[in-house]
Amino acid sequence: MHVDAQPLGQHRVGLAPYRDLLSGECGPDAVDSLRAAERSWRLLLLRALIDAADGIPTASLPPLDDGWQLLTRAWEANPEPVERLLLYPTVGTWAAYALRRVRGTVTGDAPLWVELGQLHAVGASAAVLAGLDFRTTVPVRDGWVVLPMLGGARVPVADGRWAGAQVSAEAGTVRVGKVRRGTPGWSPLRELSGDGCTVVLDDLDPYRGLRAPQPPQPLDSDSRFPALFKEAWALLVQDDPDMARAAAKGLSSVVPRPRAEPYRPHSASSGDAFGAVVASEPDDAEQFAATLVHEFQHNKLGAFMHLFTLYRDGGTERFYAPWRDDPRPLGGLLQGVYAFFGVTRFYRRRHTQLGAFEYALWRSQTLRALHGIREADRLTDLGRELVDGLTARLDAWQDEPVGPRALDAARHAAADHYASWRAHHVEADADEVIRAVKAYEADRAVTLPQGADVVVPGSPRRGFDTGAVLLRRLLADPEALRALRAAPGEVVEGARPEDVALVTGDTGWARQRFEARIIEEGAPEAWVGLGLALRAEHHPAADVLLTRPEFVMAVHAELRGGVDPVRLASCFRS
Secondary structure, three states, rough: HHHOOOOOOOOOOOOHHHHHOOOOOOHHHHHHHHHHEEEHHHHHHHHHHHHOOOOOOOOOOHHHHHHHHHHHHHHHHHHHHHHHHHHHHHHHHHHHHHHHHHHHOOOOOHHHHHOOHHHHHHHHHHHHHHOOOOOEHHHEOOOEEOOOOOOOEOOOOOOEEEEEEEEEEEEEEEEEEOEOOOOOOEEEOOOEEEEEEEEEEEEOOOOOOOOOOOOOOOOOOOOOOHHHHHHHHHHEEEEHHHHHHHHHHHHEEEEEOOOOOOOOOOEEEEOOOOOEEEEEOOOOOHHHHHHHHHHHHHHHHHHHHOOOOOOOOOOOOOOOOOOOOOOHHHHHHHHHHHHHHHHHHHHOOOOOHHHHHHHHHHHHHHHHHHHHHHHOOOEEEHHHHHHHHHHHHHHHHOOOOOOHHHHHHHHHHHHHHHHHHHHHHEEOOHHHHHHHHHHHHOOOOOOOOOOOOEEOOOOOOOOHHHHHHHHHHHHHHHHHHHHOOOOOOOOOOOOOHHHHHHOOHHHHHHHOOOOOHHHHHHHHHHHHHHHHHHHHHHEEEEEEHHHHHHHHHEEEEEEEEOOOHHHHOOEOOO
């Protein structure tokens, strides 16, 4: 299969799919356009890797051209399964990582010949899928040989972590070292299935983790992933059949990770690995469905950005991202708003208590993030069109009715995260702080300074979503949360007794604890907690603590006299 075996040419996205993608939607036709473009991207990446690796020793493995020729022979014999392999996510992750290794932009613990030699494993998988007889040598990594999209086998290594092993096929019998495919020594990749969708559950491929290679971690046979995927997919088909049809075409694999803390799922995707979702074991089907939507949105926009330019590179500005603890660059925030638009759209159709909370939270937080980048200088006209389109959709949802408990919890969580971010990452102007100190000491009202924020990334001691996690627990099981008050940090990382008291209604005690911690240590999270406690009491000082905590903190620190934090906050005027 030469790159020019099927001319790559130019890719065109039809007007309707193009508009769908810009608006955050996506039907099957749009996915077909993205997959065709990703095929070309993948072939060019492979060719670039082989060209860049010319002359690099391959140790005990065959020359790289042999791997390319085997891949070509398989494609010519049976192109359909080989095309699926070419678009398999780990092939993209491997090729991109290996190219970075060759160019020296990343380092790794494996010899370079091991990374480059994965081409022979890709060729072997292609030949197996095409039904060819063949014989080749592939790398052994950490005692495993893994054939992408198929499975793997343990292969003993006499000395060290790296070696070569023979892979062959004859009359339909495939052998990896001494292990025959289909016998007990072979570990096949399992599948996850739902109504109209089947993806690979990839717990073996060393390149499944999207960044640096990692050893296989086979799941136990009683893993919850298959059952949860089936339930999650049923929710998608029921609530959003168009999204389900599109995702069924676009998703190829789920990479399982161990279960995270409840209500704090971890997931990831990559522009190098179209179709992959890395996900911790979810709490339930609803959470899993939201994760699949979230990462599919990232997949779509990553592929779209391989075709179109949404922003110009360069620039050091950083923005508030309501789903992250760190300030984000423009490209990262565009990815985030696109993904959380999809999450908001998913929860808009859910009518559980937690679903209502997630909908109310993400419709407002995603809109806030969009407002933060609408005037960004580096947005292209197309990028501005995407931002304006998502903004218009979310604007229309802001006043849709949500139950009062869920709505108040969402507003609390949003205020908590925003104030925490500012308290850690926004630097108060030193001259303005001195002016405010003098005004306070003269018993005059203190005017808040205006002007652009100066973002200086800090070092948070806990996740800014700690309050949101507690609120999710409160909505799911109030009595269980109250029982955690004695030692909440053992169950919710970063939580303290006063945080539990705050969300369960013991505002007075929580306020006392926050005030005491401010005097004792000046912790940013204590200032934010005080603002939230005052918000619950409808105290007028809450606003400045939740919108400009960094400035109040800086003035308090400069006063150096154990000044009452509530009295100080009450002196500020906009």
